[in-house]
Amino acid sequence: MSHYDMIVVGAGPAGLSAAVQAASHGLRVAVFDENARPGGQLFKQIHKFFGSKEHMAKTRGFNIGTALLQEARDTGVTVVLDAVAVGLYPNREVVVRAGGAVRHYKADAVVVAAGASENTVAFEGWTLPGVMGAGAAQTMMNINRVRPGKRVLMLGSGNVGLVVGFQLLQAGCELVAVADAAPRIGGYGVHAAKLARCGVPFYLSHTILRAEGTGRVTGVVISELDAQWRPKSGSEKHFDADTICLAVGLSPMNQLLRMAGCAVRENGDVLCYPFGETSVSGIYAAGDAAGIEEASSAMIGGRLAAIGAAHRLGYLDAQTLAAEQARLEGMLQSLRQGMFAPQNRGKAAQSTDEGCPLSSSLLGQGYLRDDEIANYPGCKQAKGVHPVIECTQNIPCNPCQDVCPKGCIRVGANIVALPVVDKTATCTGCGLCVAACPGQAVFLVDEDAEPGFALVTLPYEFLPIPKAGDKGTALGRGGQPVCPAEVVRCKSASAYDRTSLLTIRVPKEMGMRARFWKGGAA
Amino acid sequence: MSATDWNDRICTLGPFEPAPGDGFIVCRCVEITQGDVRRAVHDGMFTLHEVRRLLRCGMGLCQGQICGRLVRGIVAKELGVSPTALEEVTARAPMRPVEMRVFGSEEAGA
Ligand SMILES: Cc1cc2nc3c(=O)[nH]c(=O)nc-3n(C[C@H](O)[C@H](O)[C@H](O)COP(=O)(O)OP(=O)(O)OC[C@H]3O[C@@H](n4cnc5c(N)ncnc54)[C@H](O)[C@@H]3O)c2cc1C
Ligand code: SF4
Ligand code: SF4
Numbered sequence: 001m002s003h004y005d006m007i008v009v010g011a012g013p014a015g016l017s018a019a020v021q022a023a024s025h026g027l028r029v030a031v032f033d034e035n036a037r038p039g040g041q042l043f044k045q046i047h048k049f050f051g052s053k054e055h056m057a058k059t060r061g062f063n064i065g066t067a068l069l070q071e072a073r074d075t076g077v078t079v080v081l082d083a084v085a086v087g088l089y090p091n092r093e094v095v096v097r098a099g100g101a102v103r104h105y106k107a108d109a110v111v112v113a114a115g116a117s118e119n120t121v122a123f124e125g126w127t128l129p130g131v132m133g134a135g136a137a138q139t140m141m142n143i144n145r146v147r148p149g150k151r152v153l154m155l156g157s158g159n160v161g162l163v164v165g166f167q168l169l170q171a172g173c174e175l176v177a178v179a180d181a182a183p184r185i186g187g188y189g190v191h192a193a194k195l196a197r198c199g200v201p202f203y204l205s206h207t208i209l210r211a212e213g214t215g216r217v218t219g220v221v222i223s224e225l226d227a228q229w230r231p232k233s234g235s236e237k238h239f240d241a242d243t244i245c246l247a248v249g250l251s252p253m254n255q256l257l258r259m260a261g262c263a264v265r266e267n268g269d270v271l272c273y274p275f276g277e278t279s280v281s282g283i284y285a286a287g288d289a290a291g292i293e294e295a296s297s298a299m300i301g302g303r304l305a306a307i308g309a310a311h312r313l314g315y316l317d318a319q320t321l322a323a324e325q326a327r328l329e330g331m332l333q334s335l336r337q338g339m340f341a342p343q344n345r346g347k348a349a350q351s352t353d354e355g356c357p358l359s360s361s362l363l364g365q366g367y368l369r370d371d372e373i374a375n376y377p378g379c380k381q382a383k384g385v386h387p388v389i390e391c392t393q394n395i396p397c398n399p400c401q402d403v404c405p406k407g408c409i410r411v412g413a414n415i416v417a418l419p420v421v422d423k424t425a426t427c428t429g430c431g432l433c434v435a436a437c438p439g440q441a442v443f444l445v446d447e448d449a450e451p452g453f454a455l456v457t458l459p460y461e462f463l464p465i466p467k468a469g470d471k472g473t474a475l476g477r478g479g480q481p482v483c484p485a486e487v488v489r490c491k492s493a494s495a496y497d498r499t500s501l502l503t504i505r506v507p508k509e510m511g512m513r514a515r516f517w518k519g520g521a522a
Numbered sequence: 523m524s525a526t527d528w529n530d531r532i533c534t535l536g537p538f539e540p541a542p543g544d545g546f547i548v549c550r551c552v553e554i555t556q557g558d559v560r561r562a563v564h565d566g567m568f569t570l571h572e573v574r575r576l577l578r579c580g581m582g583l584c585q586g587q588i589c590g591r592l593v594r595g596i597v598a599k600e601l602g603v604s605p606t607a608l609e610e611v612t613a614r615a616p617m618r619p620v621e622m623r624v625f626g627s628e629e630a631g632a
Binding site for chain 1: 623
C-alpha cells in the first residue's frame with residue numbers, strides 16, 4: 001500500500017487548492033479525479049468571476065483553473081486522472097479504481113473535495129431525451145462544444161440557471177423562458193438583467209407540468225402555482241422547445257465521508273469543524289462536498305483544509321497557522337455577505353444596506369424599470385462620457401472600483417456595498433469598468449457627443465462581433481425594441497479579456513434606456 | 523404518524539390510493555416509479571433503508587445520485603414528515619459500480 005502525507009479526492013477548485021497549499025508547506029500530496037481532465041467545474045465556467053482582487057475577481061473560471069493547474073505542477077503535486085475513489089475508511093485508507101484495477105492508498109490526512117451532484121425534479125416526461133441538468137448543458141457547450149438544443153426552457157432562476165442560460169444564448173440557442181417555483185428570482189439581479197435585456201421572459205411562481213414529445217422533447221407546459229404550491233388550473237403556458245434544463249440546486253457528494261463514519265448535521269451535510277475537519281480526525285471536507293457554495297469559497301476552503309492538515313502533521317507552526325487561518329477566513333467572510341449570503345437566504349429584504357429600495361421588477365421580471373434607475377448611487381447623469389452602473393443589490397464584488405484608473409467608481413472597504421459614481425472625478429471613457437464587471441452591469445453613456453444623439457457603450461459577448469456602421473435596433477432593459485441604432489465602434493482589447501465594448505448611437509432621450517443591441521430592424 | 527414514530531410497526535398509513543404522478547419514473551437506473559415507492563411506504567417500509575432494500579432504487583449505476591432526493595421527498599410526504607427527518611441511507615464502498623473483474627484484481631498500491 002503506498003503512502004502519502006495527504007490524499008485529495010477531486011481535482012476541482014477545492015481539491016487543487018488544498019493540494020497546492022499543502023505541497024507548498026512540504027507535504028507529499030496525491031490528488032485523484034475520476035475525469036480525464038482536472039479542474040472540476042472550473043473549466044466549464046467561461047464567465048468572469050465576482051469577488052475582489054484577492055479572489056481573482058473578473059478572471060474567467062477556466063483561466064483560474066489553468067493557473068491552479070500550473071501551480072500544481074510547480075509545487076510537485078501528483079495528479080492522477082481517470083481514477084475514482086470508491087472507498088474511504090476511518091484509518092484514512094483510500095481505495096481507488098483506475099485502469100482496470102483497484103488500489104489501496106494510505107495518507108496521514110485525507111481531503112474529500114468531491115464536489116456536488118445536480119438535483120432533479122420529476123414531472124411527466126422528465127425522462128425524455130432533451131431533459132438535462134444545467135451542469136450537463138454547460139459541459140456539452142463549454143467542454144465538448146456541442147449545442148444542447150435549439151430552443152431551451154430553463155427551470156431554476158438561481159445563479160446556475162441564470163449563468164448557464166446566458167451561455168446557452170452565447171452558444172446560439174434560443175432561451176424561451178426561465179421558470180421558477182419561487183416568487184422571486186433566486187440569483188443575482190445583474191445575471192438576470194443580462195438575460196432580460198436579450199428578451200428572455202421570466203415566469204416566477206411557475207413550475208413544469210409536463211414535457212411533451214415521444215422519443216424526445218418537442219415542447220413543455222408550465223403552470224402557475226398558488227400559495228400552497230399547487231398548479232393553478234387555466235394558467236398553463238405551452239412552449240415549443242427541444243431542451244429543458246434543470247437548475248434546481250446541488251447536493252454535496254459526501255458519500256465517501258459518510259462511509260468513513262463522519263458525523264452529519266441535521267440537514268444532511270457533513271459536520272465540519274475549523275479547517276473543514278470532520279468528526280473523524282485527519283479527514284477533511286472542502287468545497288461543495290462540505291456544503292454548497294461557489295468556486296471562490298471552494299478554493300479558500302481547500303486551502304484552509306490544507307493548512308489544518310499541514311499543522312497537524314507538523315509542517316506548519318502554530319503562529320503561521322493562526323496568521324494564515326485569519327487571512328483565509330477573512331477572505332471567506334468577505335464573500336459570505338450581502339443579500340445572497342447563506343445567513344440571509346429566504347429573507348425577503350426590501351431595501352439595500354444603503355437604504356435604496358430593492359427593485360421588485362428586477363426580482364420579478366429580471367430588469368430594472370427605467371423609472372427606478374435614478375434610485376441607485378451608480379446611475380447618476382453627468383456631462384460628457386460617464387459610467388452608469390446598474391448594480392443595485394448588495395453582492396460581494398468590486399472589480400469596477402479596482403480597474404478605474406481615474407477613481408470614478410467607489411465601492412469602499414465593504415465589498416458588498418453598491419458602487420457609487422464619484423461625479424467629481426473625470427471619466428476618460430477607457431471602458432475598463434465595462435469589461436471588468438462580471439455582471440455586465442456597467443455602461444458608458446455620453447449624451448453630449450453629438451447634437452441630438454447619445455452614445456451608449458455596452459459589454460458584448462456574442463458572435464459575430466458587430467462592425468462600425470452596422471444598422472440595428474437598440475433594446476431596452478426588458479429586451480423590448482426602443483429605437484433604431486447604428487454601431488459606432490466595437491472595441492476588443494486584451495485588457496478587456498474577450499468582452500467587446502459595443503458603442504451605439506441612439507437619439508439623446510434613449511441614452512438612459514438603450515441597453516442592448518440587435519442587428520437588423522426590430 | 524409523526525416524525526418520531528415512523529418506526530412503529532403497528533402504525534398503518536391506510537390503504538394505498540393511486541395518485542397523479544404515480545407513473546413517473548423516479549429511479550432511472552432501476553426503473554422504479556413514484557407509485558412503486560408510495561406503495562412500498564404503505565406496505566410498511568417507513569425508512570429509506572427499507573425502501574432501498576425492497577425496490578433497489580438508488581442501487582444502480584448512479585448509486586442514488588439522481589433519485590436519492592426524489593425518493594426521500596416521496597417517502598417523507600407519504601409519512602407526513604419533513605424530508606430531513608429521515609435518516610440517510612448508509613454509504614458503502616464501492617461508491618461507484620465496479621465490475622467483479624476489476625474488484626477481484628486488487629493491487630497493493632502503486
Ligand atoms: C452549472 C454550474 C454553474 C456554476 N457556476 C458558478 C459560477 O458562475 N461561479 C462560481 O463561483 N461557482 C459556480 N458554480 C459552483 C462551483 O462550480 C462549485 O461551487 C465549485 O466547482 C465547487 O468546487 P469543488 O472543488 O468543491 O467541486 P467540483 O468543481 O465539482 O470538483 C469535484 C471533482 O471531484 C471529482 N470527484 C467526485 N467524486 C470523486 C471520486 N469518488 N473519485 C474521484 N474524483 C471524484 C469530480 O468529478 C470533480 O472533478 C457552478 C456550479 C454548477 C454546477
Ligand atoms: S470608463 Fe474608464 S475612466 Fe471611466 S469610469 Fe470606467 S474605468 Fe473609470
Ligand atoms: S458593478 Fe461593480 S460591484 Fe457590481 S457586479 Fe459589476 S463589478 Fe461587481
